[in-house]
Amino acid sequence: MRLSRYFLPVLKETPGEARIASHRLMLRAGMIRQASAGIYSWLPLGFRVLRRIEQIVHEEQQRAGHIPMLMPTVQPADLWRESGRYDDYGEEMLRITDRHGRDMLYGPTNEELITDIFRAHISSYRDLPLTLYHIQWKFRDEVRPRFGVMRGREFYMKDGYTFDLTRDAALHAYNRHLVSYLRSYERMGLQAIPMRAASGPIGGDDTHEFLVLAETGESAVFYDSAVTDIRLGARALAYDDAAACRAVAEEFTRLYARTDETHDEAKFLEIPEARRRVARGIEVGQIFYFGTKYSEPMGAMVVNAQGERVPVHMGSHGIGVSRLVGAIIEASHDDRGIVWPEGVTPFHCGIVNLKQGNAGADAACEALYAALTGAGLEPLYDDRAERAGAKFATMDLIGLPWRITVGPRGLKAGVVELTCRRTGESEEMSPEAAVSRVAGRYGGTAGG
RNA sequence: CGGGGCGUAGCGCAGUCUGGCAGCGCGACGGUUUUGGGAACCGUAGGUCGCAAGUUCAAAUCUUGCCGUCCCGACCA
Known part of the structure; x- marks a missing residue:
């Protein structure tokens, strides 16, 4: 690309509203322009980075055997009434009424849609396991959006959904995602530490968040400094091998690393003092195993080998693609500007x-x-x-x-x-x- | 959602208190001279002063209402 023919509206001065480095630099480098609070246009340079991150996520998901698809941004409210979340989600959900007076919503996530697709087409254990994912724009009507694309209202996210017959199989899917996420972040030049987390409104039995250490992070984190020495590197990964996935997952989650939500001071103090770290982190991904939370109320059942109708075990797994652009800059910049890792450079x-x-x-x-x-x-x-x-x-x-x-x-x-x-x-x-x-x-x- | 700011040219801001020609810097455009770390000079263009109503001879400035946006807190990928 020749710069004389490109569109790169760089700014010499910093717009007043930007408080943190990534937001400031994204505005100055002509990557984004705010359309409304927490809603941004991606200008050509920013769009290139977004696409490169998205591409890495696609490649690593498909390497792990996950199947890409695309679900809509606007969803019917009825599906959410079925799962019981239409009321639970509250003010963060952007609700819309169409010309026929039907209640619609701009999706903050896609469990209901995917469960509906699953129950319409899958009925036998022979069709399992199944992992479907998509990368799509989402909307959560945050009370107070801030930090540019790191805490926007509209955001671009990969979300994947796993369907398994048993809890054990679902946990393999969980570990497989953990490994594939580690690999994705490493390709982006980032270290994201898996930390035990609270499950929040999506609900679940087991969940880890992936956090990038940064002073501007929204979460307080507590960890054993030895976790930052672990790397996936170029090792071969056997995604179909449940034991191998579990071994890697255990290697990365064995040491103490938690956010403030699940922090246990007593356990933290068991770490040798020299290795105790209290810092802040940016959440760039999260994996959940939530069993039959959606499959039971929404009737996502399969017939097992014994001929019994049982609800499927599900998990959902997300990577914040647009948020990663900001997180990478937070982790990689200096006083002159951005320093792109080679894996995501525009x-x-x-x-x-x-x-x-x-x-x-x-x-x-x-x-x-x-x-x-x-x-x-x-x-x-x-x-x-x-x-x-x-x-x-x-x-x-x-x-x-x-x-x-x-x-x-x-x-x-x-x-x-x-x-x-x-x-x-x-x-x-x-x-x-x-x-x-x-x-x-x-x-x-x-x-x- | 509670509290507090701010809204004037593409960006950063002054002007508002005390009503009286809408300004400065950067950027853009044209010209001349420059040319190895954001050049200098000359010139040009660019504004419903967030919106609406009100007060007034006169409103960016005062009053009321609304909208937008940012910050702190609570909340959250």
């Missing part, structure tokens, strides 16, 4: 032409652009007639992990400059070497 590499209009610099930049594109990467070429300082400031603000700087001075010596956004380190090298270095950073995962 563009793989920036090209800064220090002397736009200089034939040699222009040609070198075009050649770099073609070479990077040819290597399967998406570069952002700053071809504006701006001064160097302005171009650097823009690149730093939008946080691309790599920047190739091209100027007549370096070209005389046959070199360009490759700069790492995170460390600030620069190195001079031939344009070809710069391309292969950047391409090497993204390996086979480039594109998308």
Whole structure:
């Protein structure tokens, strides 16, 4: 993409309403524009990041054997009356009446819809297990939206629903989700710690929240510092192997890590003092096993091998896709701007032409652009007639992990400059070497 | 939902107390000179002063009502 033809409305000054780094930086980098309290338009740069996170979630869900689909945002109230949640959900649910006077609602979640789909089409244990998921916009009419996309009213979320014959099978689904979530977050360059949590209004027997440590987090968290040393890394994952999934889940949840809702001071004090940590975290996902809470009242039954009609065991599992954009920035920025992890960056590499209009610099930049594109990467070429300082400031603000700087001075010596956004380190090298270095950073995962 | 702010150009704000030409900085646009970390100068455009009613010769400014938005608390992915 050439910046001169792109839409990147960056701001030099910080809009007054933004209190935390991610909100401030998303506004300044031209990623979002507020439409109403807690409701945002995603401008092109923000949209790219949102899509990359969504893509990682899709890939990891499907790797775990989960099946994508799409349910509507507007739902009929009747289904919610059936589950008993139409009244329970209260003022957070946006209620709508259509032209025929029917009660509708903008979905805050999708248990009712998915259960309705399940009961209409599934009747035998032979069709289980089944995991369906979708990524869709949701709406919760928060009393006080804040922190930009981290606590919006409209938000984009992956929610998955598991259907199993037995509790044991449902717990395998729970562990499988835990592992797939860990893998998704690691690909996004994030550490999200699974913590035992309260179940809240969705209801359930077992639940973990995934928290990203950040000073601006909404939850107080208490944990054993050793949990932050655990990584999934490149290990092979056998999602169909219940014992293997349980082993990984146990490895990540064995040590003490809880939010304030379930914090147990006595157990916390059993941790060696040097490893006790009290901090704050941003919730970026949650997994629930809730048994037959919805299947019983809504009649989602299957016939088991003994010929008996039994309610299915269900679980639901969510990842806050739009919230992750903010959470990643909270976890990865500096005083100059955003520092994107390579896994979610909106563009793989920036090209800064220090002397736009200089034939040699222009040609070198075009050649770099073609070479990077040819290597399967998406570069952002700053071809504006701006001064160097302005171009650097823009690149730093939008946080691309790599920047190739091209100027007549370096070209005389046959070199360009490759700069790492995170460390600030620069190195001079031939344009070809710069391309292969950047391409090497993204390996086979480039594109998308 | 309780309490408190704020609403004036795309962004940041002054002007409101004490009614009297709608301003400043940044940004945008044009020009000249510049050009390796947010350049300088000259010029130009851009405003239903949140909305409505009221008071007044005269309202951004005073009064009333409404709307929007932000912050603290409670609540919540």
